[in-house]
Amino acid sequence: QVQLVESGGGLVQAGEALRLSCGASGSILSINAMGWYRQAPGKQRELVAAISSGGGTNYADSVKGRFTISRDNAKNTVYLQMNSLKPEDTDVYYCYVRGRRYTSSGVEEFERWGQGTQVTVSS
DSSP states (O other), X not given: OEEEEEEOOEEEETXXXXXXXXXXXXXXXXXXXXXXXXXXXXXXXXXXXXXOTTOXXXXXXXXXXTEEEXXXXXTTEEEEEEOSOOGGGOXXXXXXXXXXXXXXXXXEEEEEEOOOEEXXXXX
């Protein structure tokens, strides 16, 4: 199995920074896409940032220039550095990982979501 563990959320004031981390563990062969999504109550989960195995990145327009996604392939970990936080960034943030894992019969693709971490930005 593959497990994800998120950390780094919290309560900050507008203009401050937070760094989220998400580590994957288990019978992992390789990881392709990694990303961060966020979701407010009653709303759809939306992409914040994503990073490919080759390091290519994609950001929501609302976070461009403020957030930076990165990954440590040796640790199977993805990070989200969030600077200049705004009250509208308040949400539950979920990491997402897609890759391939070992099974008893060979190899199969997998995708997993983290448990979610609350980010609250006060004005």
